[in-house]
Amino acid sequence: MASVSLPALGRVAVCGGTHGNELSGVYLVQELERQRREKGDGVWPIPVTTVLTNPRAVKECRRYIDTDMNRCFSSDTLSSPVTDSSPYEVRRAQELNNLLGPKGSPDAVDMICDLHNTTSNMGLTLIHYTSSDWAKITQVPVRVLVLDFTVSDAYNLESVSKHGFTLEVGPQPQGVIRSDIFVIMKKAVDLTIDWIHKFNSGTVFEGGELEAYKFIRSVDYPRNPETGTLTAAIHPQLQDRDFCLLNTGDPIFLSFSGETIKYQEDGERHPFFINEGAYYEKGIAFHLARKTILNIPSMASVSLPALGRVAVCGGTHGNELSGVYLVQEMERQRREKGDGVWPIPVTTVLTNPRAVKECRRYVDTDMNRCFSSDTLSSSVADNSPYEVRRAHELNNQLGPKGSPDAIDLICDLHNTTSNMGLTLIHYTTSDWVTLHICKYLQATIEVGPQPHGVVRADIFLIMKEAVDLTIEWIHKYNSGTVFEAGEVEIFKKIKSVDYPRDPETGSVSAAIHPQLQDRDFCLLRNGDPMFLTFSGETVKYKQEEELHPLFINECAYYEKAIAFHLGKKMMLTVPSVQVQKD
Template structure:
């Protein structure tokens, strides 16, 4: 198999608190800073920047203050003029782009690893924007072999980098670690430890890659989001009129087939899935998605082949 050479990785950032009530990242970033003070920078394979992304939201323990920060990193928003009425998160996104980017330039940091929690039963989910981001896809493959306490899965968002809206898209090789289930504003030891193991695994993989050894390619499974389903809502008040059916709740990544229970009305009536096409539901009943009009995403499972890669040293 042909070996693809990729420039050696020189800088990495770990960001937490992009959503201020997703507590694993809020606590893991200071823990990484504590380790640096105690043991020095040499404990990391490359220089590591640690960032608490949304300090105002973290202080308030809310997802955001004015606007969802993790939707503020499109090229248009990052280049928009700042005025007195500019939302705080847009200002902060531009600050982070200056610190970690600029996005889509040679000066951007190599890896931005952004840390998130979900209230959905997603295990450890790697999210990336590109089917050819070989660094991210190989990291996913490595974490799948490393972490055994929860399922490790990959979600690919096929969006042009200029329209990519989340923080990790600022880096050359952006990667988001999504770990759940964990309630908003709460820290759970098991979920925190999975995230910590994930970040340590990324750093271990970087050390392995930068050593110059060939990292073998092969097949991986990925989920691509195709569409989203909202709750049935009152047409006037937009109030949610159902709950997720108990048979679907917590079944993220399982196959949803025609006729399967989907929602349960408060009267007890079951709303079934009626589409002819089968999908895998993701982020089922994610608390933060109620305001976005999403009960869950629907995805297709695909098999991808990734090449062997090797660091190209100077």
């Protein structure tokens, strides 16, 4: 195979936070900067510039402020005039072009490594825009995506450099840092630096074949033709199978009414970015690629009243989508079949419609903290937080709280990014109705793990079954069924644990340890790993009392300074219950 000789790579930049809620790159850049402060520029064998690409979005833990920064680096955008009213990311892109470019010029930095996360199950994926840029890692076990844009049309940050690429590492929900994902990303960056050092030192890298995936087109979700809303989620047989071979007849979507939608095209394609949270707003369920082989040259260089009124509520947090779509599906069933579709009267409520519309947890304040008696009795005005005003509306509709007129049972549907399975959460150990429903379900209504802003068909089906069983239990109870006494295993919250933090800045300095991640409700013993610092040290549990962690690495709890809760396992004895007889 032919050889090519290329100039040494003298200027390299590692960039994180292009999307402000993709946290592995943010914390890796901070860790690299910490290493430089402690050990000086000689910490790496080559000069490395570190860049926090979108600092305002990082501060707010949002993908972007005004527009997607990863679409702001085309030659047209970089050469357009800017003013104070221009989108923040466009102005910042031009700043970075001045710092790292100018794009396409001999003065541009030699290589940019732009760090990203994805909610899709893509592992470690290298993305670039040409199949003829040989200055790539050839020894890191990564998948390679080729988008094949011209440099001027390429809109991503790395296109500013001569040999840039994106490292996508997933699955990781936006707004969350997972230590296993962080470690993979850090290893990839370390190996990139090592490769460049060897290349600059004269190592000859042999040529060979490289398997790559070339982008073909994007596929949207099935949608309601009138409203444009989603009518289906990724099929469980496709979920988490990025880069698998998709054949004609394979399931790709599962509609909310239960129908399977199959892939109907000829030609073998490979889906990627399956169910990516950030792509909902772009109308993309997944991309399709064709697998190809690149030839790269060698390189040098109790008795209770009947339950007459029941409400099923979804969208209290607007980006927890299983409940949103389940409420919509139940409303569709009512429209088609009438109120008799269920054996008991059921009210369906979209709790926080504004947050649902924006696919955000909340608009002004966490709605799941707005139903205290003090908040519900407080005066409200037009400038009161939206969720407080909405809570007052719902209290009038479903309450008033604490009164005889309040609805008998509310089933509030949530998702968590934690690996909690199906979990019922309530606030007393003497609510026999709730505990018997728990005993009947052998599970709960809090369903995870599911990233915020994403709906998974498997999680949706679990939630739907739980709601159906709850309605069935209430119907049996109201019909006179006697539910026998028994024991229910519960977990009682004891305390919350925060992440380790930098004492000066207060920023997170560690992530959940891989041995704890996804092990909600496991037994945590003295000496078990809890956190892995970004510099590689393990932080262990130091308490004698054995407790059970829950809501591990819950995305929505970062703002509350909670890494996980600790609970104590208990057994509750619940009495036999039956409906009161007239």
